[in-house]
Amino acid sequence: MPRNGNSSQDRVIDPTDTKSKILDAAEELFMEHGFEATSLRLITTAAGVNLAAVNYHFGSKEELFQAVLTRRLDPMNQDRMQLLSAYESASNGKPLTCEKILAAMFIPALKLARDHQQGGKNFLRLLGRAYADPAPFIREFLSSQYREMIARFRSAFSFALPHIPREELSWRLHFVMGALSYTLAGADMLKIISQIHPEEATNDELLLKRLAPFLAAGLRSPSPAEDGGHHLFQET
Amino acid sequence: MPRNGNSSQDRVIDPTDTKSKILDAAEELFMEHGFEATSLRLITTAAGVNLAAVNYHFGSKEELFQAVLTRRLDPMNQDRMQLLSAYESASNGKPLTCEKILAAMFIPALKLARDHQQGGKNFLRLLGRAYADPAPFIREFLSSQYREMIARFRSAFSFALPHIPREELSWRLHFVMGALSYTLAGADMLKIISQIHPEEATNDELLLKRLAPFLAAGLRSPSPAEDGGHHLFQET
DNA sequence: GCTCAATTGAAACGACCGTTTGAATTTACG
DNA sequence: CGTAAATTCAAACGGTCGTTTCAATTGAGC
Numbered sequence: 107m108p109r110n111g112n113s114s115q116d117r118v119i120d121p122t123d124t125k126s127k128i129l130d131a132a133e134e135l136f137m138e139h140g141f142e143a144t145s146l147r148l149i150t151t152a153a154g155v156n157l158a159a160v161n162y163h164f165g166s167k168e169e170l171f172q173a174v175l176t177r178r179l180d181p182m183n184q185d186r187m188q189l190l191s192a193y194e195s196a197s198n199g200k201p202l203t204c205e206k207i208l209a210a211m212f213i214p215a216l217k218l219a220r221d222h223q224q225g226g227k228n229f230l231r232l233l234g235r236a237y238a239d240p241a242p243f244i245r246e247f248l249s250s251q252y253r254e255m256i257a258r259f260r261s262a263f264s265f266a267l268p269h270i271p272r273e274e275l276s277w278r279l280h281f282v283m284g285a286l287s288y289t290l291a292g293a294d295m296l297k298i299i300s301q302i303h304p305e306e307a308t309n310d311e312l313l314l315k316r317l318a319p320f321l322a323a324g325l326r327s328p329s330p331a332e333d334g335g336h337h338l339f340q341e342t
Numbered sequence: 343m344p345r346n347g348n349s350s351q352d353r354v355i356d357p358t359d360t361k362s363k364i365l366d367a368a369e370e371l372f373m374e375h376g377f378e379a380t381s382l383r384l385i386t387t388a389a390g391v392n393l394a395a396v397n398y399h400f401g402s403k404e405e406l407f408q409a410v411l412t413r414r415l416d417p418m419n420q421d422r423m424q425l426l427s428a429y430e431s432a433s434n435g436k437p438l439t440c441e442k443i444l445a446a447m448f449i450p451a452l453k454l455a456r457d458h459q460q461g462g463k464n465f466l467r468l469l470g471r472a473y474a475d476p477a478p479f480i481r482e483f484l485s486s487q488y489r490e491m492i493a494r495f496r497s498a499f500s501f502a503l504p505h506i507p508r509e510e511l512s513w514r515l516h517f518v519m520g521a522l523s524y525t526l527a528g529a530d531m532l533k534i535i536s537q538i539h540p541e542e543a544t545n546d547e548l549l550l551k552r553l554a555p556f557l558a559a560g561l562r563s564p565s566p567a568e569d570g571g572h573h574l575f576q577e578t
Numbered sequence: 579g580c581t582c583a584a585t586t587g588a589a590a591c592g593a594c595c596g597t598t599t600g601a602a603t604t605t606a607c608g
Numbered sequence: 609c610g611t612a613a614a615t616t617c618a619a620a621c622g623g624t625c626g627t628t629t630c631a632a633t634t635g636a637g638c
Contacts, residue, residue: 124585138476142379145625156587161627163585235474238527240374240467277552284524285517291474316513316566323563324556360615381595392617397597399615579638586633595624603616608609 125163127153133174137232141171141239172247175236178218178229183255185214190262201266204322208282211259212318215290234291256283263325270329282321289317361399363389369410369461373468377407377475408483411472414454414465419491421450426498437502440558444518447495448554451526470527492519499561506565518557525553 131153135144146167150157164170190210193202219226236244256279263275270278367389371380382403386393400406426446429438455462472480492515499511506514 140376140378140475142376146627147624156585157626158588158628159586167626231474231476235471237524238467238471238474239376274552278556281521281525281553281556285521288473288520288524289517316510317517319563319566320514320517320560324560327555327559330552330555382597383594392615393596394598394618395616403596581638582636584633584635587631589629589631591626591628593625595622598621599619601617601619603614605614606612608611 124153124155124159127155128160128163128170129174129177132170133177133232134228136171136174137228137235140235141167141241141244146170168243171244175233175247176251178226179233179251182214182218183251185217186211186255187258189213190258194262201268202262204263204266204325205318207259207262207266208318208321210262211282211286215286219290230290234287237287237291267325270325274329278325281324285317285321360389360391360395363391364396364399364406365410365413366461368406369413369468370464372407372410373464373471376471377403377477377480382406404479407480411469411483412487414462415469415487418450418454419487421453422447422491423494425449426494430498437504438498440499440502440561441554443495443498443502444554444557446498447518447522451522455526466526470523473523473527503561506561510565514561517560521553521557 128149132144132149135149135152138144139148146160147157149170150160160167160170164173190207193206193210215230219230236248239245260275260279263279264270264272267275364385368380368385371385371388374380375384382396383393385406386396396403396406400409426443429442429446451466455466472484475481496511496515499515500506500508503511
């Protein structure tokens with residue numbers, strides 16, 4: 107009895123085996139109902155497998171959730187870092203533009219959103235929910251999954267924007283991640299905020315072509331320490 | 343038997359009555375565990391009231407959740423619109439700056455975060471979770487709560503930035519809402535993204551003094567239609 | 579073909595869920 | 609004070625939950 111294991115595919119991935127069927131069904135159902143509200147019975151019924159298969163292959167519901175996240179999140183963040191390295195190698199030691207660094211963040215996310223016709227979009231919504239979940243096992247998992255990639259991109263931005271203090275840059279990177287994840291995950295909020303035509307709202311590439319310039323302008327803006335001392339939050 | 347009702351306090355709010363005790367406990371527990379994972383038994387035990395009191399005073403668990411949201415969200419959005427109107431009245435028909443409009447959005451949220459020492463922060467985190475929840479009853483509720491406020495602020499930005507096409511502005515307003523809600527709600531994500539000192543991360547006012555200039559720069563940036571045709575998402 | 583481990587299967591475990599019921603209690607008021 | 613409405617209470621309703629157990633089945637290597 108393996109009881110878990112095979113954490114980073116020791117064998118080839120077979121989309122018809124029990125583990126993959128569970129992961130596919132869990133991804134869609136976790137996205138739709140959240141972690142706590144999705145029962146293992148719902149997942150195993152949708153996957154066409156026995157209820158006990160989840161505990162046999164993944165150990166527990168929490169470990170299944172982590173497996174669902176890591177299956178796509180880990181490759182996506184690896185892609186981001188590889189793409190960033192490729193851009194840097196091609197620049198001959200010159201700093202990259204903010205747009206270029208943002209492209210290294212966005213393109214792998216876009217690829218994920220497009221690749222698996224429904225799975226990709228489902229996963230990004232699931233990720234958006236996980237960001238807002240305070241459950242310790244989720245937060246610690248996301249932290250470990252993101253730490254390396256975030257450090258890598260902060261260095262790149264620091265090199266591209268040497269006049270921005272490192273701490274200010276950490277904040278701006280936080281804002282970038284917020285707008286990106288919110289935009290990729292919360293398509294439904296668009297219907298609240300605007301009367302944007304639905305057929306356009308589904309075009310993620312166009313969306314990010316609008317988001318990247320928006321964020322690049324914010325990243326390049328003067329550091330608050332050198333803006334002449336505006337007093338924004340003074341009433342009247 | 344009233345069976346619900348009293349939707350916008352017909353009587354004075356008494357922080358020691360059963361309804362308020364339930365709302366306070368529910369706000370904290372919904373924030374911590376999410377809607378589905380928070381049981382009415384947990385809420386009523388924490389509030390020190392009988393289990394049946396929720397169904398008696400609010401009708402159902404879903405209606406209790408909406409009552410928790412509307413108690414603070416509705417006043418906050420009213421404050422935002424009143425503040426925006428006050429700024430506009432003081433400007434003698436001249437367009438407001440982006441920073442000023444953003445201040446009208448941020449200040450009421452900041453007031454909420456500070457007012458109720460723990461309740462305020464709890465509520466904003468709860469709101470962040472609700473944004474990412476696809477449950478129809480949550481999405482429809484948020485949509486109805488935000489529609490008027492969003493329309494009001496889109497008009498203000500449209501007046502302040504007449505050269506930005508209205509559709510582009512809708513997208514940028516979406517990005518603003520995303521970065522703001524993500525920032526206000528997801529304080530824990532900061533620990534993932536940066537090594538920002540915790541004692542500073544809790545200072546929301548400083549946080550928004552960094553966020554507002556960042557977003558204002560993005561809002562003012564040239565419209566993509568007139569940026570000369572960059573090709574950001576061309577690989578290589 | 580036999581053996582033994584890997585996997586699947588059906589059933590049950592105790593626990594907790596949202597809601598309802600109807601009686602007991604408190605409150606408001608003529 | 610008496611009475612009718614509002615509120616609180618304990619208990620139970622039918623269900624669903626994650627997990628475990630153990631027998632049945634499968635599959636690979638000798």
